[in-house]
Amino acid sequence: MKLASTRLIAANMHTMVAFYERLTGHSAEWLAPQFAEIVTSSATLAIGSAETVAIFAEGSAEPCANRTVIIEFMVDDVDAAVERMKGSAMLVHEAKLLPWGNRSAQFRDPEGTLVSLFTPTTAAAKARFSPR
Structure with missing residues (x-):
């Protein structure tokens, strides 16, 4: 088994992505308007919008919580x-x-x-x- 990433669910995608880009010094790869990844040499931080939660299970995750x-x-x-x-x-x-x-x-x-x-x-x- 391989841990692929840690994903945050964000209310404001652009603010969150900008914060982690500044923090890590890495640019995000936007795979869709509601999903981005910041890949570092040791880990990937994924950021998904709140609307992506419904794809998996409505209410299973929430931003800011x-x-x-x-x-x-x-x-x-x-x-x-x-x-x-x-x-x-x-x-x-x-x-x-x-x-x-x-x-x-x-x-x-x-x-x-x-x-x-x-x-x-x-x-x-x-x-x-x-x-x-």
Whole structure:
């Protein structure tokens, strides 16, 4: 089995896609007016409009309702990434060292999903991510 992507359901496709393009530095590929993907070297973030939910099962997902998932992006310099994103996203917490060795900061995307930017800083954290 291979995890193919994480998909967000968006109330405002263009705002969400623009946010993640800025965050990742990657352009989205629009596969349809209501569906786009941002492909990075390690993962794909898919963004679908609210109208796509009916294709699967009406009411099975809804935009602006997520409080259980944190989308995490490993970056070379978390402090520089935080500076780049300030003003374009709600900062939840400034960069700080976490007990498992990552220096991490968190934002909310335009529809409220928690987004973590982190840099492995300890030897153990760097080793954990080296094969990924």
